[in-house]
Amino acid sequence: MGGGLSRVVAVAANTFRETVRERVLYNLVFFAILMTLSGLLVGQLSIRQDEKVLKDIGLAAMDLFGTFIAVFIGVGLVSKEIERRSLYLLLAKPLSRGEFFLGKFAGLVFTLLVNLGVMTGGLYMTLVATGRGADPILLTAIYPIFLGLVIVVAFAMLFSTLTSSTLASILTVGVVVAGRFSDVVRNMRQVLPGAPAWLVDGLYAIIPDFRGLDFKSQVTYGDPVPGDVLLFVSLYAAAYVAVVLGLGLASFRSKDFQ
Amino acid sequence: MTWRLAVLLLVLAPVVVWSHSKLDGRLGARADEEVLYLWTGNQVRVLFPGFEGLAADVYWLRTVQYFGGQKAFTQGRDFALLRPLIEITTTLDPRLEIAYRYGAVFLSESPPGGAGRPKEGIEVLEKGTRNLPGSWRLRQHLGFFHFLYLKDAHTAAAVLEEAAELPGAAFWLKTLAAELLSKGGDRAASREMWQRLHDQSEEGILRKNAEQQLAILDSLDRADQLAVVVEEFGRQRGRRPRDLEELRSSRLWRGPLEDLRGTPFRYDESSGQVSIARESLMWRPR
Secondary structure, three states: OHHHHHHHHHHHHHHHHHHHHOOHHHHHHHHHHHHHHHHHHHHHHOOOOHHHHHHHHHHHHHHHHHHHHHHHHHHHHHHHHHHOOHHHHHHHOOOOHHHHHHHHHHHHHHHHHHHHHHHHHHHHHHHHHOOOOOOHHHHHHHHHHHHHHHHHHHHHHHHHHHOOHHHHHHHHHHHHHHHHOHHHHHOHHHHOOOOOHHHHHHHHHHOOOOHHHOOHHHHHOOOOOOHHHHHHHHHHHHHHHHHHHHHHHHHHHHOOOO | OHHHHHHHHHHHHHHHHHHHHHHHHHHOOOOOOOOOOOOOHHHHHHHOOOOHHHHHHHHHHHHHHHHHHHHHHOOOOOOOOHHHHHHHHHHHOOOOHHHHHHHHHHHHOOOOOOOOOHHHHHHHHHHHHHHOOOOHHHHHHHHHHHHHOOOOHHHHHHHHHHHHHOOOOOOHHHHHHHHHHHHOOOHHHHHHHHHHHHHHOOOOHHHHHHHHHHHHHHHHHHHHHHHHHHHHHHHHHOOOOOOHHHHHHOOOOOOOOEOOOOOEOEEEOOOOEEEOOOOOOOOOOO
């Protein structure tokens, strides 16, 4: 068991190094420029709304950049190894498909964590530099953003085991968009009263509820996310990721690489 | 080859800068022609799921820029996009209180300071009170606007009464509502409201607008004082003065004959009426 975990960690560490080599973290430079310009300009353009605008820009950038990384790197994690045929070498070693799959997942999740952590520091630095307080309430929105990104990575990896990289990217983006409209799905029967309840309820249960993980607007007004909500959000995300990863793992295990 | 390219770039780069500055000089300061492709907040919301807060900020910045651009650079200011921009902003972020407050002023103020559509301004504030039912300040603004722009003292008093009931509301709201009901509204009530708005506002457009409104009220007071002196002149001389300068030479009036922005008052000898001249920045339709 301990050996299995250490192999997962080794794959994860390697994946992290790989993403860094692929210049994924370069988005942080763009984020730094964005926050600096925002800090300098927003105060002059908006009327007494600079703090809210800065927070909105910072949180939206974390969400958006993170989603891009999760989708496009996540899809390539397994498929690249297959295309480069390096997977065969790896699997010939004492490394199970499950350990490889989970290691890849953990590596990208760690990359996203580092990325989000640096962005959080950047946002706080901008707020402090522009004379605003380092509001810890923001963390109660950033944490659910991270959980959402983990779900996206799980989906990207699942689809990459099922189909080509291009189609997997399209499908993952589709899931992200659908998840961001989960409230529309929930209220679908108000617009389409004839829609069968089982269909609406089923769709709502299947689609990842990214709406339910979105607290950006709330925290920019200084309203913290209650602790019990964060607990349920964590449980929901953990369970959802476990299911999607489980499906991905099953698909990956059953894949014939001959 | 490389050095030729470098020379070419060195020659061309200043030409770009020079021609651009010439073009700017030729066209003069101008507001971009504004186009709105999406007319409702719900349409925009569909495009930015999960990023409504940021989209609201962008639309709010655009609203402020549009208002400033129309005010500064456009001849026939119709502020056509102002209401939809405010609507989109407040639909995307229903808690953005500043958009209701400033948006209502932008819409209600008479031209050239605003769009001159106070009913729309009041609709914006009504939407604000629906979305932020706990905000006594928004309700106070709504009451003030009913009185100041629609001259509806009764509704204004009722709304101020509602505002007074909200937690944290200012103590003077009830008194003001009672005064409006008893006196039906007068210049003193207007002055108090503008003074309150001035004191509550942060530096910027709202405070400047309140200062302008207070200056208008002072100018109206000055015109009324002049009208009284005109009547006194008539009683003493058996005729009204031919112009306001005659008041000064008669020594009945030693003060200025202009409004607070320096534009001479309009004087009608046949009626003895003294009023703010139409060309003055202080002039407002009654």
